[in-house]
Amino acid sequence: MYKNLYNRINKLINENNSSLKKKKNYYGTSYFLKNNGKLIKKMPVISDNKRSIPNIMLRSSLFGVIKKGNRKYEKNVLKTTLNGIFIRFTGESLDQTDLDVWLECLHRLKKVPLGEKVKFKTYNFLKSINRKTGRSDYEWLKSCLIRLSVCCIEIRDEHFFYVGHLLHEWYRNEKTKEYIIILNKKIIYFFTDAMWTGISLKERMKLKGKSLSQWIHCFYCSHKNPLSYKVQTLQKLCGSSIIVLWKFRQNLKKSLEEVSFATGWKCLIDINDHVHIKK
């Protein structure tokens, strides 16, 4: 289905005809902009206080819950996912702060045609994601961009298959002190139809520093009508390093309270150990 859709989109680009404008709604969130007579593909449009991200990234431990100082190198690790989606990951484990950076990268890349460069100053980027601008923050951002560009993900489901980096390329102009990032054009596959979610930046910022709460928030944001999941299922999905279930449940309870406070959702764990969220 998606392959056919993509072929059709490409065909329409090649045709470069005016009828495309009328059909843009058919393609959901991917759209095209006429610029000097050329049609250019861009990321989906979303308000400035939200960050768009493919659901597939939120419903797995790709950006997981990692304890402080517990980041490790993962080689060909199969991530726990929902609905038969297959994710294999190689690279340094990614956590919620890496997700903050990737979300901001995607946001900035929305402003240019796919495959084009985006330039930014470190200070401005750190401010955008509500971080401090100390030396350690500069070093942290650099290491974060390295992680995102070096890691390799393999994603497969019944419709498509993708192998690549989260950031296609990044480098720094030492003269202008600017970072330049480029995203892989194929990333647009993940933004077709209802396969992506807009994350409220305001709500996410309220959960800053609380990695499990941030993961839970993103996970349930990707659900229009949240299903109930067992505590054990969520434990596996978020990639928690807490092996003992009752300990994880304790943390989860606290996180659900924090998410509830930040979003206004009703969150509870029933006697059968199922987590219920009501938006």
Next chain:
DNA sequence: GCAGAGCAGAGGCAAATTGC
């Protein structure tokens, strides 16, 4: 299960540097 010690990483802030 709890308390205290030690440690690593993150956070905070003031000062220095740079560019306009």
Next chain:
DNA sequence: GCAATTTGCCTCTGCTCTGC
């Protein structure tokens, strides 16, 4: 001169380990 950016260093936080 001023705002933006970068640097240096100290403090804070949260985790593990150990002993009780």
